[in-house]
Amino acid sequence: MTPMSSWGRLSADSHQLLTLNDPAKIQDMICSGKHPALAHGMGRSYGDVCLNPDGVLWLTTGLDHFIGFDRYTGRLVCEAGVLLRDIQQLFIPLGWILPVTPGTQMVTVGGAIANDVHGKNHHQLGSFGDHVQRIRLLRTDGEIIECGPENKRDWFSATVGGLGLTGLIVEAEIQLLPVTGPWLDIETIPYDNLDEFFRLADGSEADWQHTVSWIDCISGSGRGIFMRGNTCDTGQRSEPKNSKRTMPFVPPVSLVNQLSLRPFNIAYYHMKKWQAGRSIAHYQSFFYPLDNLLEWNRMYGPKGFYQYQSVVPRDIGQAVVQEMLKEIARSGDGSFLAVLKTFGNRQSVGMLSFPQPGVTLALDFPNHGERTHKLFERLDAIIREAGGRIYPAKDARMPRELFEAGYPQLNEFIKYRDPGISSGLSRRLMGN
Structure with missing residues (x-):
C-alpha cells in the first residue's frame, strides 16, 4: 500500500497502485484485479474525487499515445492518459488548439472528461465535454462501450462529468479548434x-x-x-524562455x-x-x-x-x-x-x-x-x-x-455507475 494525496494535500491515504500502460492487457487487468478501484491521472483534483482510500488506483498516465489526427478537420484520437500540455505543444504549431482548457495543462484527457473541466471561454465554447466526439469506456465486467453525442448519448452524458464512476475511459476523440499561433x-x-x-x-x-x-x-x-x-x-515572435520554478x-x-x-x-x-x-x-x-x-x-x-x-x-x-x-x-x-x-x-x-x-x-x-x-x-x-x-x-x-440539491440528475446518473469503481468522494456523497 502506498500513501497518495490529491493536489490539496489534505491527507495521504493508503492505496494499492496498478499501472496501466499496455492497451492490449488493460481489459484483463481491470476485470481480474481487485475492486473497488478508480482511475487516477495526474491527481490535480483538489479533494477526494481522484482518491480511493484503502482501495486500488489505476494509474493512467502510461496510456499516453496519440492514435490518429486529421490535420484537415482537427479531429484527434488519443489514449486517456495523454496530457493536455502535450496536445497543446504538439498541435498549436500545426494550427490547432484545445477549444477548452482549465487553469493547468497538467491534466490527462481522461481527467478532463471525467470532471468536464471548463476554462475562461465558457460563454463561447462551453466546457471540455462539448468538444468530445467519442469515448471508449471499459467497464469492470469487461464490457466495452463506445459512446458520443450521436451514439449512446445516455452513456456519454453520464461519463462526461461522471467523476470516473461509469468505467475506465481508455480512449477519446476530440475536436480541436483552428488557431493562427500561440x-x-x-x-x-x-x-x-x-x-x-x-x-x-x-x-x-x-x-x-x-x-x-x-x-x-x-x-x-x-x-x-x-x-x-x-x-x-x-x-514571427520568439517563444518565451522556460522560467519555471519549484516550491522547494x-x-x-x-x-x-x-x-x-x-x-x-x-x-x-x-x-x-x-x-x-x-x-x-x-x-x-x-x-x-x-x-x-x-x-x-x-x-x-x-x-x-x-x-x-x-x-x-x-x-x-x-x-x-x-x-x-x-x-x-x-x-x-x-x-x-x-x-x-x-x-x-x-x-x-x-x-x-x-x-x-x-x-x-x-x-x-x-x-x-x-x-x-x-x-x-x-x-x-x-x-x-x-x-x-x-x-x-x-x-x-x-x-x-447540498450535493443532491445541486445536481438534480443524480438519480438518473446512478443507473450508469460501475459497481467495481469507487472513490472517496462517491462514498461520501453517493454511498456504496
Whole structure:
C-alpha cells in the first residue's frame, strides 16, 4: 500500500497502485484485479474525487499515445492518459488548439472528461465535454462501450462529468479548434467593485473569446483585475524562455496567512493596475499562470488547503458573491488565488457537469481545521439559499444534501455507475 494525496494535500491515504500502460492487457487487468478501484491521472483534483482510500488506483498516465489526427478537420484520437500540455505543444504549431482548457495543462484527457473541466471561454465554447466526439469506456465486467453525442448519448452524458464512476475511459476523440499561433491579444482592466465587474463581463462576451477576473477577497469593496483575450496572429515572435520554478519545500506553517494576505493582495492589485491596457501574451502565461511555479500547493504547509468553488444563477449572482465576500472578510481568512468569472447561458452535456448559467467564484483556503469548516458551513448556506452548486473536482467536504440539491440528475446518473469503481468522494456523497 502506498500513501497518495490529491493536489490539496489534505491527507495521504493508503492505496494499492496498478499501472496501466499496455492497451492490449488493460481489459484483463481491470476485470481480474481487485475492486473497488478508480482511475487516477495526474491527481490535480483538489479533494477526494481522484482518491480511493484503502482501495486500488489505476494509474493512467502510461496510456499516453496519440492514435490518429486529421490535420484537415482537427479531429484527434488519443489514449486517456495523454496530457493536455502535450496536445497543446504538439498541435498549436500545426494550427490547432484545445477549444477548452482549465487553469493547468497538467491534466490527462481522461481527467478532463471525467470532471468536464471548463476554462475562461465558457460563454463561447462551453466546457471540455462539448468538444468530445467519442469515448471508449471499459467497464469492470469487461464490457466495452463506445459512446458520443450521436451514439449512446445516455452513456456519454453520464461519463462526461461522471467523476470516473461509469468505467475506465481508455480512449477519446476530440475536436480541436483552428488557431493562427500561440499568442493572444490581452486587455487588463482594473475595477473597483462588483458593479463594474459584471458590466465588464457582460460587455465582453460577444467580442472576447476568453474572460476571467482576479478578485481581492479581503478588501471588502469587491475590487479586482479583469482580463480578456482573443487569439491573434502576430507573425514571427520568439517563444518565451522556460522560467519555471519549484516550491522547494513544505514550510512548517502556511505561507498564506493573516499576516501575508492583505499586503499580497494590495501589492498584486496595484501591480496589475499599473500594467493595465493591451498586450500580447503567450497562451501558457495566460491560460496556465500557476504552472510556472511547480509544486505550488506546498506553500499551504503540512496541513494542506481547500478550494471552494461554487456557481450561482446569474440573476442573483452579484448579491450572492457580495454576501460570500463579506462572510470571508468577517472570518479573517482569505485567498491569494480568488477567481471570479461568468458561465454562458448554455446547458452542460454531462448529468453531473458543474457549469451552469451563472457566476462562479473559486477561492483557496489554508486548512485551519474547525475554523475553516465553520466558514464553509456559512458559505454552504449562502449557496443552498441561492440554488447553486459546488464543483466536485475541487471538493473535499461538501455535505451530501447540498450535493443532491445541486445536481438534480443524480438519480438518473446512478443507473450508469460501475459497481467495481469507487472513490472517496462517491462514498461520501453517493454511498456504496
